[in-house]
Amino acid sequence: MSTTTSPVTTPVRPRVAGGPARAFLAVLWRDLYVTGRELPVFLAQVVLQPLFLLFVFGKVLADLGFTQPGYTRVLFPGIVALTAVVTGLQSTAFPLVIDFSFTKEIEDRLLAPLPVGMVAVEKVVFASMRALLAALVMLPIGVWVLGSIPWPASGVPLFLTVLVLGCLVGSCLGMIMGTAVPPNRINVMFALILTPLLFTGASQYPWTSLDDLRWFQVVTALNPLTYVSEGMRAALVPEVPHIRPWVSVLVLILTIVVSLAVGIRLFLRRAVD
Amino acid sequence: MEVGVEGNGQGPVVEVRDLVKRYRKAKVNAVDGVSFAVRRGEVLGLLGPNGAGKTTTVGVLTTRVRRTGGTACVSGVDVGVDPVRARRLVAVVPQRNNLDRSLSIRQNLLFHAAYHGVPAAERTRRASELLEEFGLADRADDKPDMFSGGQAQRVMVARALMHAPEVLFLDEPTAGLDPAARLFVWDRVRDLRARGVTVVLTTHDMDEAAELADRVGIMDHGKLLALDTPAALTRGLPGRTTLEVAVVLDGSSAEDLVAGLGALDGVERVEPVGAATGPPGGWPPMGGGPMGGGRPGGGPPGDGGSPAGRAPASPAAPPRELRARLYLLGEAPAMVAPVAALVASHRAQLTDVAIGAPSLEDVFIALTGRALR
Numbered sequence: 001m002s003t004t005t006s007p008v009t010t011p012v013r014p015r016v017a018g019g020p021a022r023a024f025l026a027v028l029w030r031d032l033y034v035t036g037r038e039l040p041v042f043l044a045q046v047v048l049q050p051l052f053l054l055f056v057f058g059k060v061l062a063d064l065g066f067t068q069p070g071y072t073r074v075l076f077p078g079i080v081a082l083t084a085v086v087t088g089l090q091s092t093a094f095p096l097v098i099d100f101s102f103t104k105e106i107e108d109r110l111l112a113p114l115p116v117g118m119v120a121v122e123k124v125v126f127a128s129m130r131a132l133l134a135a136l137v138m139l140p141i142g143v144w145v146l147g148s149i150p151w152p153a154s155g156v157p158l159f160l161t162v163l164v165l166g167c168l169v170g171s172c173l174g175m176i177m178g179t180a181v182p183p184n185r186i187n188v189m190f191a192l193i194l195t196p197l198l199f200t201g202a203s204q205y206p207w208t209s210l211d212d213l214r215w216f217q218v219v220t221a222l223n224p225l226t227y228v229s230e231g232m233r234a235a236l237v238p239e240v241p242h243i244r245p246w247v248s249v250l251v252l253i254l255t256i257v258v259s260l261a262v263g264i265r266l267f268l269r270r271a272v273d
Numbered sequence: 274m275e276v277g278v279e280g281n282g283q284g285p286v287v288e289v290r291d292l293v294k295r296y297r298k299a300k301v302n303a304v305d306g307v308s309f310a311v312r313r314g315e316v317l318g319l320l321g322p323n324g325a326g327k328t329t330t331v332g333v334l335t336t337r338v339r340r341t342g343g344t345a346c347v348s349g350v351d352v353g354v355d356p357v358r359a360r361r362l363v364a365v366v367p368q369r370n371n372l373d374r375s376l377s378i379r380q381n382l383l384f385h386a387a388y389h390g391v392p393a394a395e396r397t398r399r400a401s402e403l404l405e406e407f408g409l410a411d412r413a414d415d416k417p418d419m420f421s422g423g424q425a426q427r428v429m430v431a432r433a434l435m436h437a438p439e440v441l442f443l444d445e446p447t448a449g450l451d452p453a454a455r456l457f458v459w460d461r462v463r464d465l466r467a468r469g470v471t472v473v474l475t476t477h478d479m480d481e482a483a484e485l486a487d488r489v490g491i492m493d494h495g496k497l498l499a500l501d502t503p504a505a506l507t508r509g510l511p512g513r514t515t516l517e518v519a520v521v522l523d524g525s526s527a528e529d530l531v532a533g534l535g536a537l538d539g540v541e542r543v544e545p546v547g548a549a550t551g552p553p554g555g556w557p558p559m560g561g562g563p564m565g566g567g568r569p570g571g572g573p574p575g576d577g578g579s580p581a582g583r584a585p586a587s588p589a590a591p592p593r594e595l596r597a598r599l600y601l602l603g604e605a606p607a608m609v610a611p612v613a614a615l616v617a618s619h620r621a622q623l624t625d626v627a628i629g630a631p632s633l634e635d636v637f638i639a640l641t642g643r644a645l646r
Binding site for chain 1: 296332335336337338339356357358360361363364365367369371372373374375376381384385387388389390432
């Protein structure tokens with residue numbers, strides 16, 4: 001062990017610039033830096049599931065004649081919605097469970113000079129950016145798997161609005177999961193929450209077509225993903241019957257506000273004893 | 274930009290008053306009315322068993338634990354009222370490795386400084402300096418996964434210094450480290466003190482507290498039972514200061530001499546020890562600690578500690594040598610002269626004197642009625 005005895009570092013306090021905003025950006029930069037370095041791994045991780053869903057339901061079943069022509073137009077917006085919400089959810093939930101329960105890596109950021117609630121907000125912003133990237137990657141993948149995707153220019157503003165809201169909804173719900181679920185239950189909880197979420201979110205079917213399956217329609221109406229899927233359809237395939245866009249957008253905004261508030265509260269409870 | 278209150282250099286850097294913390298659903302207070310202050314440049318040790326409230330106290334001061342009552346200030350900033358500002362002033366080295374495993378060692382330091390708003394050029398320079406100083410320069414690009422406990426500890430101390438905190442909190446800095454790593458951390462703490470960094474460390478190791486701390490606070494059950502320099506804490510524990518004497522009798526009576534010693538002013542009681550009478554015991558636990566006057570006393574090292582070798586008397590003959598430990602009410606040095614005079618008056622010859630000072634362990638036992646470990 002080499003022990004240098006020279007008193008190197010001066011006790012002079014370094015110049016410190018900026019306030020909490022700068023700390024926030026530094027914390028966000030750390031997450032982006034780490035994700036950027038393992039971008040291929042990240043994309044493989046989040047894109048594989050929607051890719052296979054798209055391939056099996058949109059390509060294989062269609063080519064075999066098991067689905068009606070035009071089903072891919074219903075499916076594609078739903079898969080983009082699914083990717084956005086699920087990626088957002090996983091990008092907050094998993095790291096938070098691991099950080100708070102096992103590695104404690106987040107402690108260094110909880111001790112950074114910014115309000116602890118801002119650390120929670122950073123997690124949501126970062127997870128939403130990941131979700132946005134994953135969902136956008138689905139566009140070229142859709143073209144590749146399906147041959148073409150519905151992309152009306154008039155629908156792009158609504159598409160982008162719903163996309164951003166969908167990413168935020170997923171991230172906020174993930175924040176709740178990641179902070180509320182005790183670590184020893186995490187496996188069970190993910191199975192119990194994620195699987196139903198995947199299939200009750202109207203991503204593989206239009207919600208209005210469930211009129212004859214009333215109880216399931218009610219169940220799906222409780223899943224925020226439904227409003228992302230329906231909003232996407234309103235933007236990309238307006239000819240398919242869908243929930244009115246303003247309803248979807250309103251529900252999503254309300255969900256974000258409530259779940260973010262709850263998520264931050266739970267985050268604070270985990271972060272500060 | 275301004276950086277927080279520098280203080281006037283005279284007032285306490287850390288000030289805790291009547292601090293109370295009760296965790297959710299807990300039946301008792303984890304910290305129960307603790308008050309203390311730490312001067313600039315001082316090393317304060319909080320000593321106590323696990324669950325004494327040391328880590329909670331540090332948690333409050335580092336804004337990770339919300340207090341239930343009382344106040345806690347760092348450089349005049351109330352940590353409960355303005356935690357963001359307080360975080361600029363403190364740094365923590367936790368018990369557990371919480372290094373960012375996604376980043377290299379150097380990046381751990383750089384990002385930490387970035388969180389604290391240290392400008393890019395400056396953080397690069399500081400990181401290089403600290404990596405060098407902590408003997409980590411050749412491993413700067415490794416991930417923390419590959420580091421041993423002691424190395425991770427070093428990285429965490431270096432990281433904590435990146436934003437030049439006013440106070441550095443070390444939570445059980447050497448728990449679980451091997452002896453070499455432990456000594457390294459001790460050296461770093463001494464360096465920190467030398468360069469004027471205020472340090473608050475928690476430990477359940479009395480040697481560590483005695484070795485590193487200017488003052489030691491003894492905690493148990495959430496209360497601060499005593500706070501003073503190690504020397505002052507151990508001073509004046511009645512009957513805890515001892516004087517061990519070796520005497521060649523030359524025909525005088527051992528019983529008479531023991532009785533005479535016991536009758537001296539300031540001597541609580543006398544116990545014969547060692548070769549001549551009683552079982553060979555050497556130096557029982559009392560004065561063994563490395564602190565205070567464990568070693569000094571009269572004889573050179575190696576002389577005082579070997580009671581058995583010097584009594585070749587045959588079993589039948591009356592004992593020619595007496596070793597006795599005197600439990601004193603006051604200071605040991607003051608008793609040396611009266612003891613020497615008494616021995617001379619018995620026509621015996623004083624061959625060795627050793628002062629045994631009580632350890633912090635004894636202080637802890639005196640305060641709590643039980644052993645620290």
